[in-house]
Amino acid sequence: MKSFDELLAEAEAADVSGWGFAWLAGRASEERPSWGYSRLLAQRLAQVGSALDLDTGGGEVLGEVPRFPPRMCATEAWPPNARKAREHLGARGVQVVETTAADSVLPFADTSFELVTSRHPVSPNWAEIHRVLKPGGCYFAQHVGAASAFDLIERFLGPLPQQRRQRDPQDEAAAAQAAGLNVTDLRVERCRLMFNDVGAVVWILRKCVWWVPDFSTRKYHDVLLALDEQMRGGRPFVAHSTRHLIEARR
Secondary structure (H helix, E strand, C coil): CCCHHHHHHHHHHCCCCCCCCHHHCCCEEECCCCCCHHHHHHHHHCCCCEEEECCCCCCCCHHHCCCCCCEEEEEECCHHHHHHHHHHHHHHCCEEEECCCCCCCCCCCCCCEEEEEEECCCCCCHHHHHHHEEEEEEEEEEEECCCCCHHHHHHHHCCCCCHHHCCCHHHHHHHHHHCCCEEEEEEEEEEEEEECCHHHHHHHHHHCCCCCCCCCCCCCHHHHHHHHHHHHCCCCEEEEEEEEEEEEEC
C-alpha cells in the first residue's frame, strides 16, 4: 500500500465530477439494494411516451437505459455535472436542463410527463412532481435514506442525533401523499459500505461534500491518520448506507 501522504495526495488530485464511482474500484465497495433500480428504471422508461429524470448527475444512471421514450428530459443543478450529462445523453435525444440549487419550480408545463424518475434526488419537491405528472402518471425513484453513511460522517463530526432523523422514508411518503400523490410502493434496505484505504475516504468526502461540509485533509489529519492505521492493520472501515425505493402515482 502507498504511504499515508501518497494516498491523500492521490485522492485530492483525482477527478470527482459527474456521478460515477469507478475511481473507488478495489479501494471501496458498497452493497446494492436487492431490487435493482437500473433494471426497473429501464422497464418503466420503455413503457411510456414521456419522462423526466431529476438530479441526473452526469447522466451515468440514465445512460445505462437501452431505450428512452420519444420525449426524455433530465435536470441537473451542478454545472460540471450538467455539462457531462449533455455530452453523455444529448446524442441520444435527451433534453438536459440546467437548473439552480435554489430552484423550487421545475421548468416544465403542467402535466408534461407520464413518468418522473430520480436516483438519489437532493430534495424532492412533491408539489412540483405532482404538477408536472400527467393524471395517472408515476413517480419512481431510489432515495438515500435516514442516517446513510453516518458511521463515517460521525467519525469526523461526532454524534448528529437530529440529522439522523432526516430523510425518513415514512416522512417522505407522507409528504408525497400530502401533495396529492398515492404511494403504491415503499421498500427500505440497509447496505454495507467498506473502505480499504484512506484515499477512498478522502475521495468520497470530496465528492459527497454535504457529508462533512468543512472537510479538508489538513483539518481532519488526525482522524484520517487513525483510519489509515486501522486499515493498514487489516481492518477495513465499515459503514452502512440506507436506501428506499418509492413509487407514487398521480
